[in-house]
Amino acid sequence: MTKQDKISEAVVRRLPVYLRYLNELSASDILTVSSQELGARLNLNPAQIRKDLAYFGDFGRKGVGYNVSYLIEKIRQILKLDRPLYVALVGTGNLGRALSNYNTYLKDNMKIVSIFDADPSKVGMVINNLVVQPVEELAQTVKEKNIAIGIITVPAAAAQKVADRFVEAGVRGILNFAPTVLRTPEDVRIHQTDFTADLLSLAYYMNFDSEDTTKGTLEDESLVD
Amino acid sequence: MTKQDKISEAVVRRLPVYLRYLNELSASDILTVSSQELGARLNLNPAQIRKDLAYFGDFGRKGVGYNVSYLIEKIRQILKLDRPLYVALVGTGNLGRALSNYNTYLKDNMKIVSIFDADPSKVGMVINNLVVQPVEELAQTVKEKNIAIGIITVPAAAAQKVADRFVEAGVRGILNFAPTVLRTPEDVRIHQTDFTADLLSLAYYMNFDSEDTTKGTLEDESLVD
DNA sequence: TAGATTGTTAATCGATTAACAATC
DNA sequence: TAGATTGTTAATCGATTAACAATC
Structure with a gap:
């Protein structure tokens, strides 16, 4: 049904x-x-x-x-994980490298098949068996390799340009780690992994004992099960 | 008002x-x-x-x-970002290192002041001017440095134990990057950054043009018991 | 059978959006 | 003033939870 x-x-x-x-x-x-x-x-x-x-x-x-x-x-x-789904990643900083190694997707048929960087000094590096390509090759590679999803791990200032490249190349979905709101056409789906926002919003819930009531005695009581 | x-x-x-x-x-x-x-x-x-x-x-x-x-x-x-808020991080993989360098929090008074790892070979390493400490020192350091927030970037299998340590040490909030649902007391706030889920759920929205209409009918039949 | 648990409808709860008087 | 935009109430929309008949 x-x-x-x-x-x-x-x-x-x-x-x-x-x-x-x-x-x-x-x-x-x-x-x-x-x-x-x-x-x-x-x-x-x-x-x-x-x-x-x-x-x-x-x-x-x-x-x-x-x-x-x-x-x-x-x-x-x-989830359509029963068939291969090819992914490209732009940005080879620590975050990009962390994701490249994350093999969780592999067993779900999701696979990062290309890695790009705008920095010429990064191009040619090998990460997780993939040679880092110049970002200028993105469009062509996306088409050649039938890449459906793009991951963005570049600084915020560069993210929109990378998103534009992905959209232009025909990608269907983007996972954006850059702390900025991307503008894309409606038919391209954006998932935002916004850990800066996650972290900052966590601060809201921290009530500091020292200023609330008397002093830190509250905590000692409320902690024990 | x-x-x-x-x-x-x-x-x-x-x-x-x-x-x-x-x-x-x-x-x-x-x-x-x-x-x-x-x-x-x-x-x-x-x-x-x-x-x-x-x-x-x-x-x-x-x-x-x-x-x-x-x-x-x-x-x-x-958001209570107008006062210092100290953060500890456990896990010095690529993700942990990426976060350590993320200086966004700094200008918001949020500061990572301690980094831990369970792996003895990582202890003593210097990341972002911080010496990696053994995870056994977590409780004491959290108290000494008045750390309010913990970030977890360890593998899923180890995450709950780290969370338990944080809770025990009196942390008020946890940002968890490990792909697992943590169980903690109600008064400890958990924010989950679940990029595995973000990525897998993205797959759902990829409609593959090739199979759109007639071909996909198999699926409807193969359902009940 | 008796106990357990689904699938689903109805009730509740919460969040978003529209609309507009107040007012800068 | 005239135009613009807020703060807020009311209307809408959507998501969660409770409840229970169906049935394994």
């Missing part, structure tokens, strides 16, 4: 989280899992998990739960 | 984005900006921006807009 209405972004964002934990369960030879158990581990409401999955099909068995490996297979199909 | 009700997470998450762009405007000597202009640049609804800001005070002037430097000052106060 697949209902391909409009699946909300929030739902799609949770699917990889489910997938990741299901893979762990599978590695531990656990065959079946209930929405209750998934929710407990992932801090999610079990009803939400059932509803999320039900958008895509009847994957569970009443009274039993979900078959782990079957659900893995299904989520991989839904 | 500050109303300190309950500010939603979504609102708090947008404040650093505003701040970032306001800083850019300030650097370009732009003195005033309207919610209209902000929204156009940041892909947000102007009404939303006005509402977000109005939670914290009357920062704008009718008919004029917002004074850029005044708004910067106010947002920094709201």
